[in-house]
Amino acid sequence: MNAGEFPRAAAARIRESRSLAGVEGYLWAFKRRAQLHHCIGYGTLQVEIDRLAALRKRYSHEIRPVTLLPALIKAMALAVERNPQANAILFKKLFGYRIVSFDRADVNVPVTRLLNGAPFIFLVTVRDAARKRIAEIQDEIAAVQREPAESLPQLQRINRFARVPLWVARLFHAVMMRSPAFYVRNAGTCGLTTLDRAAADYFFPIGPTSAVFSIGAARPTPVVRDGQIVVRRMLNVCVAIDNYVVPGPAGAKLVRDFKDLVETGRFMEEELR
Numbered sequence: 052m053n054a055g056e057f058p059r060a061a062a063a064r065i066r067e068s069r070s071l072a073g074v075e076g077y078l079w080a081f082k083r084r085a086q087l088h089h090c091i092g093y094g095t096l097q098v099e100i101d102r103l104a105a106l107r108k109r110y111s112h113e114i115r116p117v118t119l120l121p122a123l124i125k126a127m128a129l130a131v132e133r134n135p136q137a138n139a140i141l142f143k144k145l146f147g148y149r150i151v152s153f154d155r156a157d158v159n160v161p162v163t164r165l166l167n168g169a170p171f172i173f174l175v176t177v178r179d180a181a182r183k184r185i186a187e188i189q190d191e192i193a194a195v196q197r198e199p200a201e202s203l204p205q206l207q208r209i210n211r212f213a214r215v216p217l218w219v220a221r222l223f224h225a226v227m228m229r230s231p232a233f234y235v236r237n238a239g240t241c242g243l244t245t246l247d248r249a250a251a252d253y254f255f256p257i258g259p260t261s262a263v264f265s266i267g268a269a270r271p272t273p274v275v276r277d278g279q280i281v282v283r284r285m286l287n288v289c290v291a292i293d294n295y296v297v298p299g300p301a302g303a304k305l306v307r308d309f310k311d312l313v314e315t316g317r318f319m320e321e322e323l324r
Contacts, residue, residue, distance in 0.1 A: 070216075070217070071217055072215065072216050072217045072220075073212055073213045073214060073215060074171070074209055074210075074212050074213055076212070076215070076216070076217040076219075076220040076221075077209065077212040077220040077223070079217070079220070080220045080221050080223070080224035081224065081258075081259055082257060083224075084224055084227075084228060084259050085257045085258055085259050086257070088141055088143075088228065088295075089141065089259070089261070089293040089295060090293060090294045090295045091257070091291050091292070091293060091294070092291070092292050092293075092294045092299075092302070093255055093289060093290070093291055093292075094289070094290050094292075094302075094306065095253050095287070095288065095289050095290075096288050096290070096306060096310060097272065097285040097286065097287055097288070098285065098286045098288055098309075098310050098313045098314060099274070099283045099284070099285055099286075099313075099314050100119070100269060100284055100285070100286045100313060100314075101283055101284050102314065102315065102316045103119065103122060103313055103314070103316040103319065104119065104284065106122075106316045106319045106320060106323070107119055107122060107319070109323060110185065110186075110319060110322070110323060113323060114186055114322070114323070115186050115189075116189075117185055117186060117189045118189065120160075120189075120192065120245065121185045121186075121188035121189040121192065122185050122313075122316075122318075122319055123243060123264075123266060123313065124158050124160060124177055124180050124188050124243055125180055125181065125183065125185055125188060125318060126309055126312040126313050126318065127156070127158055127180070127241065127243045127264055127309060128156035128158050128177075128179075128180035128181035128241070129156075129181045129308075129312055129318060130305055130308040130309040130312055131156040131158075131181075131240070131241045131262060131305065132155065132156050132181050133304075133305075133308050134301055134304055134305040134308065135152055136152075136296070136297050136298065136301040137241065137261055137262040137292070137296075137297050137301060137302070137305045138152060138153050138155075138156055138240050138241060138261075138262075139151060139152040139153065139240075139261055139296050139297075140153075140231070140234070140240065140259070140260060140261055140293075140296065141261070141293065141295050141296055142228060142229060142230075142231055142234070143228050143229050144229070150295075150296055151231040153235065153240045155178075155179050155181065155182075155240075156179070156180055156181050156239075156240055156241055157176050157177065157178045157179065157180070157235065157238075157239035157240045157241075158176065158177045158180045158239050158240075158241055158242065158243055159174045159175075159176055159238060159239035159241070159242040159243070159258065159260065160174065160175050160176075160177060160192065160242070160243055160244070160245075161173070161174055161175075161244050161245070162174075162175050162192065162195050162196060164195075164196065164206070173205055173206060173209055174205070174238065174239075175191070175192065175195050175205055176238060176239040177191055177192075177239070178239075184322055185319060185322060208237075227259075238259065238260075239260065240260060241260050241261070241262045241263065242256070242258045242260050242262070242263040242264070243263070243264045243265075243266065244256045244258070244263060244264070244265045244266070245265070245266045246265070246266070246267060251267055251268065252267050252268045252270075252287045253265075253267045253287050253288075253289045254267055254289060255289055255291065256289065256291050257291070258291070260293075261292065261293035261295075261296040261297050262290070262291070262292055262293070262297065262302075262305060263290070263291045264288060264289070264290050264291075264309065265288065265289045265290075265291070266286065266287075266288060267286075267287035267288065267289065268286075268287050269284055269285065269286040269287070270284070270285060270287075271283070271284055271285075272284070272285040286313070288309075290302075290305075290306055290309075292305070
C-alpha cells in the first residue's frame with residue numbers, strides 16, 4: 052500500500068425502512084403544524100431559584116413532598132394568564148386565519164414512559180393550572196408516570212394511532228387546526244418542557260402553542276447583587292413565542308412575569324399560609 056492510501060470501507064447498509072405512520076405520524080403532524088403555522092421567536096434568560104428551592108423544601112415538610120416541576124408549571128400558568136395575548140393560538144378558517152384566546156391556562160407538559168418496551172414521550176395537559184395547588188399538580192404528574200398504561204387516557208388516545216396510516220393523523224390535526232374547541236379538548240393553551248438538566252444548559256423547544264418555556268440546567272453561577280459578586284443557583288430557561296400572535300412587548304412582559312413569579316415564590320408562600 053502506497054503512502055496516503057487507505058483500504059476502502061464498505062458503505063453502511065440499510066438496517067430498516069418503515070413508513071411514517073402510527074404514533075410517529077401523529078407526532079410528526081404536531082411538529083409539522085409548529086413549523087408551518089407559527090413564526091417562532093426565541094429568547095433565553097437566567098432565573099434565580101434559591102428562594103423557590105427553599106420554599107419547596109418547606110412545602111415538602113409542611114404539606115407534602117413536591118419537586119420544582121409543579122411549581123414551575125404553576126408559575127407558567129400564572130404568567131400566561133397575566134398576559135392574555137400569550138394565551139391565544141392561530142387557527143385556520145375557510146378563508147384566512149383567526150386568533151383565538153382562551154380564558155384559562157392549560158399547560159402542556161411532556162412525560163416520558165416506557166411504551167411497548169421503548170421510551171416514549173407524550174403530552175400531559177395540566178388543566179387550569181393557575182388555580183390548582185402545587186400538590187395537586189404534583190399528583191397529576193406522578194399519576195401519569197406510575198399508573199398502568201391501559202388506564203391512562205393520554206396513552207390510550209395515542210395508542211389508537213398506533214396502526215393508522217399517516218393521512219389519518221394529518222386529518223386529525225387538520226381538524227385541530229380549524230376547530231379551537233376540538234383543539235383544546237386534546238391539548239393545552241401553552242407549554243412547559245424539560246430536559247435532563249445535566250445534558251444541556253439551554254434547549255430550544257417547538258410546539259403548537261404561542262408560548263412555550265423550556266427548562267434547562269440549574270447551576271451555581273456568579274452574579275452581581277448590590278455591587279457585590281455572589282454565587283446564586285441560576286436556572287437556564289429558553290422561551291419560544293409565536294410572533295404571529297404575541298407582539299414583542301407582550302412577550303417581554305410574559306418573560307418578566309415568569310421570572311418574577313419564580314424568583315419571589317409568592318404563589319408558593321400563599322399556599323403555605
